């Protein structure tokens with residue numbers, strides 16, 4: 001594999017709540033690749049996502065990631081008083097993203113019919129689609145997705161899989177923590193539970 005390295009962990013150890021989750025973790029994620037984090041509740045999957053995003057510092061080792069990764073967590077981080085399109089445009093302006101990219105991302109998550117609906121009125125699956133549209137519109141090469149499939153119906157899971165396929169084909173990389181099959185083809189799998 002010759003693609004640019006988008007994310008690398010070198011000998012990383014992580015402690016949380018007084019417990020060592022893992023140590024000696026070394027991984028690389030290159031352009032076009034996907035890595036799926038699996039393992040039981042509390043294994044440390046979200047912690048790896050947070051380490052990758054720079055929101056958590058490693059106790060040992062080194063983490064290097066592409067600047068400004070696209071991060072999907074359980075927090076929606078959108079103004080829930082605004083309509084879907086306005087809420088996404090607000091972030092797009094901060095991220096320096098063109099309006100056309102927002103509409104394209106909304107379309108890819110089948111959100112155009114919901115464009116004027118206030119975020120607070122959306123169902124949990126619809127909110128997750130909006131959060132995914134924000135990541136897609138953001139244009140980052142590195143996507144860090146924590147449980148991206150939660151709450152999505154079968155059609156929306158297909159849209160997510162299509163979006164990840166296009167992203168990788170365009171030279172992006174995907175790191176995803178998930179308990180379910182999210183349709184990532186040719187992904188490597190890291191069982192975080194087996195690292196304790």
Ligand SMILES: Nc1ncnc2c1ncn2[C@@H]1O[C@H](COP(=O)(O)OP(=O)(O)OP(=O)(O)O)[C@@H](O)[C@H]1O
Nearest residue numbers: 016017021039040041042043044045046047048177
């Ligand atoms: N802010 C925190 N302070 C202290 N401990 C924390 C904190 N956040 C998480 N932990 C602990 O770190 C461990 C790993 O949590 P993490 O969220 O990374 O697991 P996970 O594999 O993503 O779990 P799940 O499948 O439930 O989402 C858990 O034991 C958790 O209690």
